[in-house]
Amino acid sequence: MKDIIYLYDGTFEGFLTVVYSVFKRKILPKKIITNQEYHYNLFDKEEYIHTDFILSDKVFAGIKNISEHAMYNIFYAFLCDKNNKELIILDYIINLFRFKEKLIYMRNINSVLDVENMVKKVKREAHKFKGFVRFSKMENDIYYAKIEPDNDILEIVSRHFKKRLQNDLWIIEDAKRKVVSFYNKKDFVIVNKFSDIYERLIKTNKEIEYEQLWKCFFENVNIKERKNLRCQRNFMQKKYWKNILEVTK
Amino acid sequence: MEVIEKLKILSDAAKYDASCSSSGSKRSNSNGVGNAHYSGICHSFTEDGRCVSLLKILMTNYCIYDCKYCINKRSNIRERAIFTPQEIADLTINFYKRNYIEGLFLSSGVIKNPNYTMEKIIETIKILRNKYHFNGYIHAKTIPGCSKELIDILGSLVDRLSINIELPSNESLKLLAPDKKGDSIVSSMKYINEKKNKNKLEKKKEYFVPAGQSTQLIVGATKESDYKILTLTEALYKNFNLKRVYYSAYISVNQDKNLPMVTTPELKRENRLYQADWLLRFYGFKSHELLDEKNQNFNTLIDPKLDYALRNLDKYPIEVSKADYFTLLRIPGIGITSAKKIISTRKYVKLDYETLKKIGVVLKRAKYFVTCNGKYYTNASNYNKKIIYKELGYDNIKQLSLF
Incomplete structure (x- = not known):
């Protein structure tokens, strides 16, 4: 018999629907992958699972009923860009139903450690981006920022700025995933497959003045006698630099 | 003078203050601009590897002291x-809205007299808090010798106060x-x-220095x-509940017969002091356990905790499946995170070296000091x-540190 591969739409609800199917059919898939990433081949038997909010809600409630902490871990781990994250999280969920809430601390099980590390990775990057996001003020008083994080942290970061800049209009674009978060002074919405937002905005002249002021500060607050580039790059990895105003060349 | 010229001079003049923290305050945003993030946020890192969190500037570098x-x-x-x-308020708000910074760190040279300087600092922060409804982080310097009334006002406006x-x-x-x-x-x-x-005792609701006080000590001057x-x-820490003590390795900026000429700052020494500072605040160590009248200075070749362990081998090995939290923290290679994980894991799972390694214990170090x-x-x-x-080369280290 061929190994089964489940395809889904990449959403968290879609993934939970797959989890439901696994429990229902009692067959472990070889892989769970989004239909965009999947390449068809002769050897595998694939099946697309349609996202079903009623079923995903059932799984969600079932997990939350056992442990809210575990639900939190699963949600954050799902945002991680790790390969095969779906199977790791599936294993975690299967074990959760067996060992209940104490699973979180059973670090001798691989998927428990993996999930813990994925959560850590996502939270760490989200925290970094609360600092690394750089807004430019555009015409019509819109603040715009572009980010390209490894993990899918746009929602976490948006929640942060919703509190912080509650009386301003802002847009954050995740250029890697082509998703954009729009905030209208009340709430934010995240829109998929949106890529040319920057071309529609116009930077003000005043903006260039503030950019220069910031760069001036950044240069002058540095102590030359203490130069330590390795330390700088450890804290602010080079891969992020192209969207951080003061270090882009 | 243009604002950019002033910024250049007054950020350069402020850079020797090591403090960069924006943590410890939970000020929320009530229909204004900004909020404080309890754990603090670093926004950038300069070439010296130091974090940029706050707009760290002097109000002025004129000073009546020498x-x-x-x-x-x-x-x-x-x-x-x-x-x-x-000007300061506008810079702060505009930098903040672009997410360049987490807030303002305002210090100043002393002009006219301490009270006058404090009044100007207060005036600045009042614009931010009352006119712009700014709820982001503000750290201000207390000017030595100013009146208590001014400390009361400033303390009610800021998140952190420091006096170096x-x-x-x-x-x-x-x-x-001398001044x-x-x-x-x-x-x-x-x-x-x-x-x-x-x-706190009277359960007053209003803010007064919610993120506490800090100070700085110059090392090597x-x-x-x-x-x-x-x-x-x-x-x-004990008497005044300070949140942080910062250490700043001295660099010669002036020539004086009473000052050493230092062109390369003692960064290793500064680093050891920070490590020891952590051991005092989070690991339950006392200063006399780390140094004493006979050993007055840290070994630059090994960190203070490993040094302590090697001098106190009679207190080891420590049994990881039983030891309490603060005892676990005395094991080189085990930090706060791994100690907590050990405690929560061993309730449900029998520990082994493989699991210890996976939860983040640095076995390369810890293996000499534990039993499992x-x-x-x-x-x-x-x-x-x-x-x-x-195996840890301690005999060589001891010899080398004599020179």
Whole structure:
């Protein structure tokens, strides 16, 4: 018999629907992958699972009923860009139903450690981006920022700025995933497959003045006698630099 | 003078203050701009590897004092500038909305007199808090010798206050900062701490320095040993509940017969002091366990915790499946995170070395100092002082540090 591969739409609800199917059919898939990433081949038997909010809600409630902490871990781990994250999280969920809430601390099980590390990775990057996001003020008083994080942290970061800049209009674009978060002074919405937002905005002249002021500060607050580039790059990895105003060349 | 010119002069003049923290405050955003993030946020990192969190500037670098170690001392011929309160408030708000910064760190040279300087600082912060409804993080310097009334007002506006001791003893202060008085620094710290405690007791709701106080000590400008510095630090944490003591390796900015010429700052020494500082605050160590009258300075070749372990091998090996939290923290290679994980894991799972490694224990180090379910890590050797000293190269380290 061929190994089964489940395809889904990449959403968290879609993934939970797959989890439901696994429990229902009692067959472990070889892989769970989004239909965009999947390449068809002769050897595998694939099946697309349609996202079903009623079923995903059932799984969600079932997990939350056992442990809210575990639900939190699963949600954050799902945002991680790790390969095969779906199977790791599936294993975690299967074990959760067996060992209940104490699973979180059973670090001798691989998927428990993996999930813990994925959560850590996502939270760490989200925290970094609360600092690394750089807004430019555009015409019509819109603040715009572009980010390209490894993990899918746009929602976490948006929640942060919703509190912080509650009386301003802002847009954050995740250029890697082509998703954009729009905030209208009340709430934010995240829109998929949106890529040319920057071309529609116009930077003000005043903006260039503030950019220069910031760069001036950044240069002058540095102590030359203490130069330590390795330390700088450890804290602010080079891969992020192209969207951080003061270090882009 | 253009704002950018002022910014250049007054950020350069502020850079020797090591503090960058924006943590410890939970100020929320009530229909204004910004909020404080309890754990603090770093927004950038300069080439020296230091974090940029706050707009760290002086209001002015004019100063009536002539402290010998300070680049802004009166007798230095330097370009001087002064920001207006409005200019500082506008820079802060505009940097903040672009997410360049987490807030403002405002310090100043002393102009006219301490009270006048404090009033100007207060005026600036009032614009931010009352006119712009800014709820982001503000750290301000208390000017030594100002009135208590002004401390009350400033304390109700900011998140953190600091006053730098700079020189770790009264003799050094007299020698290098003749205009400053150690007593006035200490008395203002004491005053702020007492007021904070009183507000807490009376369950007052209003903000007063919610993120607490900090200070800075210069390392290497004067002759004080690490032991002297660390006991001072310990007393500051204990007596005044300071949130942080910062250490700043001295760099020569002025020539003076009473000052050493230092072109490469003692960064390793500074690093050891920070490590020891952490051991005091989070690991339950006391200063006399790390240094004493006989050993006055840290070994630059190994960190203070490993040094402690090697000098106290009779207190090891520690059984990881039983030891309590603070005992686990005494194991080199085990930090706060791994100690907590050990405790939560061992309730449900029998620990082994494989699991320890996976949860983040640095076994390379820890293996000499632990047993796990009664088993020492290497079967080939038992817990043996000579072998541990040899494998960790401690004999060489001891010899080298004599020179």
